[in-house]
Amino acid sequence: MINTFYAVTAILGMAAVTILLRALPFLAAPLLKRLSMVAQLGRFLPPAIMTLLVLHSVHGNASNNPAGLWQEGGAIGLAILLQLRWRSALLSIMAGTLLYVVLRNSHGFNCA
Known part of the structure; x- marks a missing residue:
């Protein structure tokens, strides 16, 4: 005890x-x-970390998805287009996530 x-x-x-x-x-x-190095890291690291997280997620989901990469590619493409047009991370992430969820859960669009 x-x-x-x-x-x-x-x-x-x-x-x-x-x-x-x-x-x-x-x-x-x-x-x-x-420190100037901290300012440089503050500008560089967030996009680098987001890119690594997206690549890791796509790799994990694509290996478990018999339909292939088109659903992930469409959602990432939409997020990139929205980010380039409106420069709003919240809008880009939310719209890309919403499209991905809709595509993955729509049985009519599933190519498997």
Whole structure:
């Protein structure tokens, strides 16, 4: 059986580490804003990470989808066109996701 003091101490220690790790980015932000490399990473990383996530998702979904890549391609194409036209990430992501869900769930369009 675990000692009560040990359990409470362990929980408080884990809570303190969690709070510190959550607060660290906010505490370090004023120092990091001065670095030019951080500004470059702020411009470069979000699109790079989104691209990697999309490629990973397409690869995973395409391997499980007997209809092939056309549903993913259509949704990605729509998202790219909307982003180029209106420069609204929310609109692009929502419309691309909606089209993808409609295409995947429409049995009349399923080529399998």
